[in-house]
């Protein structure tokens with residue numbers, strides 16, 4: 001069973017993810033991505049979906065035209081875990 005991060009671990013992890021915001025409900029982290037159009041947004045979502053499936057860790061997300069909103073939380077742990085942090089870094093890497 002995966003555990004949620006301790007307060008110390010959270011603080012350290014979030015310091016490395018300045019683009020992500022803490023959200024309360026569900027306990028996790030969130031980031032908004034804005035692209036030029038729907039095709040670019042959906043292409044990004046496809047790449048995130050492949051990462052998520054490989055990691056067996058899946059985002060809560062929504063898409064409206066060129067915008068993608070992602071929340072990462074670990075359902076099995078009931079909050080933010082290292083899996084969310086790892087996926088956030090992998091998603092960030094897609095944009096480099």
Ligand SMILES: C[C@H](O)[C@H](O)[C@H]1CNC2=NC(N)=NC(=O)C2=N1
Pocket residue numbers: 056057058059060072073074075076077
């Ligand atoms: C059985 C399967 O491994 C689990 O249900 C995985 C799948 N993807 C998941 N994704 C997320 N975000 N949280 C989980 O707890 C989770 N659990």
